[in-house]
Structures are given as C-alpha cells and as structure tokens.
Amino acid sequence: MKKYIFLLIILFSLSTNAQVFEIGMNVTKQELETNTYEKDPAAEALIIYDYGNAFFNKDTWRLNIKTNQKIKILNKEGLKHGKVEIPLYIGKDSRENLKDVSVQVHNLENGKPVITNMSQDAIYTEKNDTYEVARLVFPNVKVGSIITYSYTKTTNFINKFVPWSFQHDIPTLYSELNASIPGNYDYNIKLVGSIPLKVNTNNIDYNCLEAGRGAYANCAVYRYVMTDIPAYRKEKYTTTKANYLSRIEYELSVVKQFNGSVDKITKSWEDVDGELKADSDFGRQINKKKLVKELLPPPITSIKDTKEKAKAIYQYVLDNYIWDSKSGRYDASIKRLLEEKGGNAFEINLLLQNLLHAEGLESYAMLVSTRDNGLATKVYPVLTDFDYTIVKLVIKDETYYLDATNPYLSFGELPFYCLNQYGRVNDTEYGSYWEDIAPGQYSTIQIGAKYKLSENNQLKGDVNISVTGYNSHAKKKLYHENSSVYLERLKSSYTNSTIEKHEVLSKNKNDNKFSEVLEVLHEEEFVGDKIYFNPFIYKFYEENPFKLEQRTYPIDFGYKQLFNYAIEVELGDKLKVVELPKPINFALPNKGGLVTFSTSANEEKLSVFVRIKLDKPIYDASYYEALKAFMGQIIDLQNNSVVVLEKK
Numbered sequence: 001m002k003k004y005i006f007l008l009i010i011l012f013s014l015s016t017n018a019q020v021f022e023i024g025m026n027v028t029k030q031e032l033e034t035n036t037y038e039k040d041p042a043a044e045a046l047i048i049y050d051y052g053n054a055f056f057n058k059d060t061w062r063l064n065i066k067t068n069q070k071i072k073i074l075n076k077e078g079l080k081h082g083k084v085e086i087p088l089y090i091g092k093d094s095r096e097n098l099k100d101v102s103v104q105v106h107n108l109e110n111g112k113p114v115i116t117n118m119s120q121d122a123i124y125t126e127k128n129d130t131y132e133v134a135r136l137v138f139p140n141v142k143v144g145s146i147i148t149y150s151y152t153k154t155t156n157f158i159n160k161f162v163p164w165s166f167q168h169d170i171p172t173l174y175s176e177l178n179a180s181i182p183g184n185y186d187y188n189i190k191l192v193g194s195i196p197l198k199v200n201t202n203n204i205d206y207n208c209l210e211a212g213r214g215a216y217a218n219c220a221v222y223r224y225v226m227t228d229i230p231a232y233r234k235e236k237y238t239t240t241k242a243n244y245l246s247r248i249e250y251e252l253s254v255v256k257q258f259n260g261s262v263d264k265i266t267k268s269w270e271d272v273d274g275e276l277k278a279d280s281d282f283g284r285q286i287n288k289k290k291l292v293k294e295l296l297p298p299p300i301t302s303i304k305d306t307k308e309k310a311k312a313i314y315q316y317v318l319d320n321y322i323w324d325s326k327s328g329r330y331d332a333s334i335k336r337l338l339e340e341k342g343g344n345a346f347e348i349n350l351l352l353q354n355l356l357h358a359e360g361l362e363s364y365a366m367l368v369s370t371r372d373n374g375l376a377t378k379v380y381p382v383l384t385d386f387d388y389t390i391v392k393l394v395i396k397d398e399t400y401y402l403d404a405t406n407p408y409l410s411f412g413e414l415p416f417y418c419l420n421q422y423g424r425v426n427d428t429e430y431g432s433y434w435e436d437i438a439p440g441q442y443s444t445i446q447i448g449a450k451y452k453l454s455e456n457n458q459l460k461g462d463v464n465i466s467v468t469g470y471n472s473h474a475k476k477k478l479y480h481e482n483s484s485v486y487l488e489r490l491k492s493s494y495t496n497s498t499i500e501k502h503e504v505l506s507k508n509k510n511d512n513k514f515s516e517v518l519e520v521l522h523e524e525e526f527v528g529d530k531i532y533f534n535p536f537i538y539k540f541y542e543e544n545p546f547k548l549e550q551r552t553y554p555i556d557f558g559y560k561q562l563f564n565y566a567i568e569v570e571l572g573d574k575l576k577v578v579e580l581p582k583p584i585n586f587a588l589p590n591k592g593g594l595v596t597f598s599t600s601a602n603e604e605k606l607s608v609f610v611r612i613k614l615d616k617p618i619y620d621a622s623y624y625e626a627l628k629a630f631m632g633q634i635i636d637l638q639n640n641s642v643v644v645l646e647k648k
Contacts, residue, residue, distance in 0.1 A: 021048045023174045025070055027106045027146050029113055035074055035144050040171045040549065043231060045078035047071055047172040048146075054162040055180040056219075057154070058209055065162045066100075068150040073143055081170070082141030084149065086134045089157055090127075096155040098134050103149040105140050116140040118149075159265070161187055161250035164224075167195065167552070172229040177248060179224075182209050182217040186254040188266060188380050193246030194552055194621055199225035215258045224248060230552055236545040237555050239371040239420060244553030251380055272381040273431050281332040282389070285350045286365050287428060289358045291334055296355060306395050310361055311411050314402055317352045318510070323405035327387050345405050346389050352404045353391045362394040366401070368423035368437070371558075375421060378434065390414060392425055392435070401437060408476045410512040413439075416470055419558040419617070438617055442562040443469030447538055451522065452570035459522035459533065459569065465515065470559050472514040480509050490518075497522050497537050529647040530578065535567050535599075535608040536638045544635050546628040555619040555627055563612040568605050569645070577601040579644035586633045588626050592616055595633050599643070606643065 020030040037043045049070040057064050071081055088096040103118035116139050124135040138147050166175040176199075181187060191197070201223045208219035232245055253266040267275075277283040300316060303309040321341055328344025334351050337343035349365070356363035367386040369376040376385040391402040400412040409415065414437070422436045444467065451461035467475055479486040483504075491499050501519035524533055540563050546555075571577070584597040596611040612634060619627060 021046070021072070021173055023049050025049065025068055025148050025150075027070070027113070027148060029108070031072065031146055032106060032108045032113060032144060034072075037072075037074060037171060039228070040231060042549075043078075043171050044075050045071055045073050045081045045170045047168060047170060048174070050166075050172055050175040052162065052164055052176070053178045055178075056182055056209055060154075061209065062154045062156055063158050063161070064152055064154050066150070066152045069148070071147045073141060073145045073147070075143055078170075079141060079143070082138045082145075082147070084136045084138075086136070086151065086153065088132045088134060088153070089155070090130055090132060091157065094156045095132075096153055096157065099152050099154065101136065101149075101151045103136060103138055103147070105138050106146040106148070107140060107142060108144065158185070159252045161252070163247060163249050165245060165247040166224075166226040167193060167229050167232050167246035169231055169233070171231045172226075174225070174227050175229060176223070176225045179222045180205060180208065180219045181222070182219050184217050184256045184258075185252060186256075188251040188253050190249045190251075190377070190379050191247075192249060193244055194554075195226055195229060195246040197224055198227045199223055211258050230550045232552070233548055235548055235551065237557050238553060239556055240374045242374040246552070251382075253380070266380045269381050269432060272383060273426075275383070276426060276432070277428060281328075281330050281346065282350075282365070282367075283426070283428070285332055285334050285346075286353060286426070287357050288334070288354055291338075292351070292354045292358050295338075296359070301359065306361065309359060310356060310393060310395060310400070313355050313359065313361075314352065314404060314411055317348060317355065317404040318407050321348050321351065321404070323348055329387055329389075345403075348404050349389050349391050349402070352402060356391065356393060364392045365426045366390050366392045366423045366435070367426065368418055369420055370417045371420045371556075372417065373420075376424065378422075386424065388418060390418060390423065407509045408473055408480075410510050413469070413512075416473070416558055421618075439469070439559045441469060442560045442613075443471040444562045444564070445471050445540065446564045447566070449520070449537060449567040450570070451567065452572075453574045454521075457526055459524070459531070461520060461522075461569075463518040463520050463537065465518070465538075467514045468512055471561070472512070475514050476506075476509060476511075479504060479514075493539075494520065494537060496524060496534060526647070531645050533569075533643045533645055535641055535643055536565075536610075537567070538565065539638045540565075540612060541631060541634055541638070544628065544631045546624065546631055548624075551624040552621055554621055555623060557614060557617055557619075559617050561612075561614040563610070565608075565610040567608045569643075570605055571601070571645075572604065574648060575606075575645045576648050577606055577643070578646045579642070580606075581641045581643065584633065584637065586630060588615075588619075588623065588630055592619060592623060592626075593630065595630065595637070597637055597641075606645070608643070610637070 020034055022028055022031060037046050047069065051068040053066045055064055073079060073081060086098060088098060101123060105116045107114050118139050122137050122139065126133045141147065164177040203221050205219040205221050207216045209217040229246065232241060234241060251266055255263040255265060296313065296316060300312045303312055321337060324342055324344055326344040328346040332344065332346035332350060334347055334354065337347040337351055353363050353365050366389060368388050368390055369385050370388050373387045393400040393402055401414050403409060403414050403418065406415055419437065422434055424432050425435050426432050446466045447463065449461055449463040451459045454460045487502055498521045499518050500521055503517045505515040505517065506513060520537065524531060580599045580601065584595065586595040593614045598609050600607045
C-alpha cells in the first residue's frame with residue numbers, strides 16, 4: 001500500500017509539472033497532440049518513460065535485462081530517434097541474446113490515434129568477431145509520433161552487471177532501474193553525475209534462486225528512480241561527457257561459491273601496485289640508473305642547486321627527444337627512445353623520471369587520465385582508466401608536476417589536457433596513492449595602454465601586453481611557429497584599432513611569460529569636436545560562453561585566471577572628459593571571482609581600469625547562473641562602454 005501511495009505521489013508530481021505526458025507505456029491522445037516540452041522548448045525529442053529491470057533467471061542463472069522505453073518526437077531533428085541499436089557481446093564460450101522485442105509507433109491520423117507495429121523483419125544485425133549489433137528501425141515515424149518499445153537481453157557476462165544511464169542527450173521525464181542481485185555476488189556500485197535520485201530503496205528477496213541440493217541464494221533488490229532529468233548538452237569549459245552523465249555503474253568485486261570458496265574479482269591497490277612494478281611498459285621502466293648512466297653531460301651533473309639542476313635536466317629532455325604525439329600506455333621502451341631520439345609520452349616522461357632519480361632528486365612517475373579520457377575511478381582500481389604519465393618532483397617540500405613532451409611548457413607546468421583533478425603517484429617503495437592536480441598560480445593577461453591625441457586628431461598610443469601560464473601557451477606556439485601568421489591574427493583581433501608597430505619581448509619558447517609591445521592607432525574619429533571612444537581595445541571574451549537554460553555538470557576552466565586592463569588617455573590642453581561610464585562591481589558567490597570596472601579623470605588624464613578574477617579552476621553546477629550573469633557583465637562592458645571626449 002505504501003509503495004502504491006508513493007507511486008501516486010510521483011505520478012501526480014510529474015503530471016502537474018510535465019504537461020499531459022503520462023508515465024508508463026500507455027499512450028494518450030493528448031500526448032500525441034502535444035509537440036512541445038515546456039521545460040525545454042529546444043528539445044528535439046523527449047523520453048517520457050525509461051524502465052529497466054535486471055534479474056537472474058531462476059532456471060538458467062543468466063542475467064536478464066528487460067528494457068521499456070516511451071519516446072515523443074517533437075520536431076524534425078528528433079526523427080533520428082526513430083531507431084535504436086542494441087550491442088550484443090560475443091565471447092569465446094557464450095554470447096548475449098535478444099528476445100521479446102516489441103515496437104509500436106503511435107500517430108494521429110485524421111484526428112484519431114493509429115498504431116503501427118514493427119515486424120520482426122525490421123530487426124537488422126551486423127556482426128564482427130566480438131559484437132553483434134541489432135538495429136531496430138521503427139516504422140512510420142514522423143514529427144508528433146510516440147514510440148513505445150521493449151526488449152530483453154540475456155547474458156552470462158556479469159562483471160559490469162547492467163550499467164544504466166538516467167540522463168541522455170534529450171530530456172527524460174522518468175527513469176527507473178530495478179536490480180536484483182544474488183547474495184553470491186558483491187558489486188561495487190557507483191552513482192555518477194550530480195542529479196539526485198528521487199527513489200533509492202533496497203530490500204531482500206529470500207530464496208530468489210536455487211542451485212540444487214538444497215542450496216539457495218537471497219537477492220538484494222534495489223530500486224532507483226530519477227525524474228525531470230534535463231538533457232545533457234555539451235558546452236564550453238568541461239571535460240568528457242562520461243565524467244558527468246548521470247548513471248549507475250557496477251563492478252563485480254567478490255563471488256561467493258555455494259561450496260564456501262570465495263573468488264576475489266576486483267583487486268586492491270596493494271595487488272595492483274605489484275602488477276605495476278612488473279609492468280614492462282611502466283614499472284620496469286622506472287628507477288633504472290644503469291639505463292641512463294652517463295647520459296647527462298657534466299655541465300648539468302655538476303650543478304649544485306637542486307632546483308636549477310632539475311630545470312637543466314628537464315630542458316635536456318625537451319631539447320633532445322621529440323614527442324610523437326602518442327600516449328604509449330602499452331608500448332613504452334626507454335631504450336628505444338634513446339636510440340631513436342623520439343617517442344611517446346610514457347617513454348619521454350619515464351626517461352625524465354629516471355634522469356632525475358639518477359641525480360638523487362626525489363621523483364615519481366604519476367599515472368593520470370586526460371580530460372578527454374574521463375576521471376579515473378577512485379572506488380576501486382581500474383588501470384585502463386589511465387592513459388598518460390607525468391612526473392612528480394619534490395624539492396624542499398615544494399612539489400612540481402612535469403611533462404617533457406611540449407617545448408612551450410614552462411618548468412612545473414602540465415599540458416592543459418592533463419588538468420583532470422587528480423592522478424595516482426607510483427611510489428615503488430611505499431605503494432601508490434592519489435594526489436590532486438591543480439595549478440596553484442593564476443594564469444594572467446595584463447594589458448596597459450597609454451594614448452594621446454596626435455597631430456592628425458587621432459588617438460594613438462603604446463600597448464604593453466603580458467600573458468602568463470596557460471593563457472600564454474597558444475600565443476607562444478603560434479608566434480614561434482609562424483610569426484607572420486601570428487601578427488596577422490593579432491591585427492584582426494583589434495577591431496577598432498590599427499597596429500602600426502609590433503615587438504615581442506619574450507624570446508624563449510618555454511618562458512612563463514609572453515610579453516609584447518604594440519603601437520596602436522585608434523580608428524574612431526571625431527564627430528564635430530567630440531569623439532565617442534570605447535576604451536576596450538582588447539576583448540577578453542567574444543561572446544558569453546554560457547547559453548544553456550540549465551547545466552547539470554561543473555564549469556571546468558582547468559586553472560584560475562586573472563585579467564588586468566588599464567588604459568590612460570593624456571588630456572592636457574587638447575581634450576576634456578564629457579561623459580564616463582558608471583563603475584561596476586560584480587562578484588561571484590563565496591568569493592569565487594569578481595569583475596571591477598572603474599574610471600577617473602582630472603585635468604591631465606583619463607584612467608580606465610578593469611579587473612576580472614576567476615578564483616576557482618572548477619565551479620560546481622550551482623554556480624552556473626551566477627557565472628552566466630558574470631560573463632554577461634563582461635560582454636556588456638566590452639561592447640557598450642563609451643567614453644565621450646571633447647576638444648578644449
């Protein structure tokens with residue numbers, strides 16, 4: 001009775017908030033007549049009902065996964081949801097099978113509901129050595145259609161049980177997973193994503209399975225429900241979709257046999273550390289002094305200062321070994337790297353670790369998962385989660401993370417794609433451990449400009465630009481690879497000005513700072529005795545990067561940022577200020593960042609100052625509306641700030 005009342009509460013909540021859509025496989029005329037979804041007007045389709053039930057068959061002990069889904073097609077773009085693909089794994093001694101496929105397509109014709117059933121002939125299959133893909137092509141799908149389909153997949157491959165995605169690329173009204181797991185199997189269960197479960201219950205189903213000779217198993221029965229799940233739409237400043245798509249994942253940990261024996265499936269980190277030591281592509285490439293003996297020249301080995309020696313070793317690897325743009329997780333050989341003078345990231349960074357270690361510097365190889373690869377699982381060891389290695393260096397309680405694949409990185413900087421929150425440090429003596437990765441320093445852009453009125457009645461001046469950290473990488477790379485192309489792109493970015501002279505002050509590729517000086521002529525002209533002058537000769541953002549109605553995943557910039565912009569206009573006996581923009585101060589919650597805009601003027605000069613700070617490398621989704629408004633303030637400032645000057 002309680003379950004019935006609770007279900008009524010959920011259905012009432014959904015019916016009041018979700019227009020006329022009915023949760024379940026039944027289709028109503030009102031649903032067919034409705035072709036918009038109020039909460040997401042841009043949605044191309046809507047999953048009204050998504051239901052899964054996973055259980056072990058009493059007779060065969062095969063895992064059965066029953067799926068029911070009901071989808072509404074809202075516009076032409078949604079027609080691509082008129083088919084579904086079901087992968088079926090083929091193993092050496094067993095394979096997955098599909099059964100009980102049922103598909104109905106519901107339409108309105110002449111104002112009346114019409115149902116088209118899919119024939120079994122519309123199931124197409126493609127097969128290779130390890131998978132067969134069953135394709136269901138739904139008949140008579142058009143804008144306004146509602147598709148209801150169901151099928152059951154059976155399998156003996158139970159290590160991952162049944163991964164279940166609550167969230168998709170289109171919104172979902174209701175998603176439910178029921179999972180019945182025999183007591184013989186212990187799973188690590190991981191809930192991914194930020195959307196909370198509406199229902200999360202479990203109970204025991206006694207004697208759910210029999211094994212003969214009086215043996216039986218009890219089953220833990222879990223029920224998970226999410227409702228009103230927004231579509232996942234990728235936007236700027238994020239990592240891979242797999243990090244944040246709301247879902248449940250399983251990993252088989254222990255199997256308890258009826259004879260009392262216990263099989264440990266998921267290993268501990270202590271177990272895995274032993275495997276890493278024996279790994280020919282990793283552990284057996286670490287701390288090999290003989291391999292790099294006498295490789296470094298005496299001018300480096302004779303350096304007394306520890307940090308300076310580390311920098312010299314780092315530069316030596318950069319100068320002498322070329323990265324082939326590959327990771328090399330399962331194909332690393334330092335010996336081959338030394339012979340060929342080029343290789344993959346694992347080889348180059350493990351060589352760097354060996355050289356540092358050989359010179360007595362405390363250094364460790366560190367496994368990481370790159371931003372496009374997803375976050376490594378912390379709940380249990382999954383070595384395949386890691387696709388890259390870097391070096392951790394410790395000097396007098398200061399920690400540096402190094403990567404010697406990119407000549408534009410400064411000492412202590414990692415490639416941007418490695419900024420993925422944390423990694424696993426491989427300490428061969430005491431065992432591996434997790435460590436957070438977050439750049440401590442701000443990456444900055446600082447611009448200072450001084451203008452005065454020329455004899456031709458044009459504003460002309462010098463602009464000094466200094467860019468540090470991750471904000472400097474693209475500039476350094478483009479300038480050193482093709483300075484002419486760099487200058488042309490720089491000129492095109494100054495829309496209201498002409499660059500007459502340009503000089504780069506930074507000479508080395510991996511300097512932390514990239515500095516340049518410009519001589520600029522402002523193109524806005526006097527109208528009568530007045531000039532209407534936008535003080536922003538440089539735009540920090542071309543447009544607001546945040547456009548979604550709702551974002552359910554973090555805003556991941558990767559690093560903290562600081563922008564300072566100051567401009568002075570010499571007034572003297574030629575100009576006076578008629579009008580100035582109003583000052584603005586806008587802060588993110590919890591001291592997460594700020595925008596400050598101020599102006600001042602006296603008889604001698606006009607001053608404009610802008611300061612933008614983003615104090616976190618990663619903001620959780622609750623900051624989204626504030627960040628959207630924050631960026632909106634910046635865009636408005638850049639586009640609509642006007643200083644009115646007049647000739648004296």
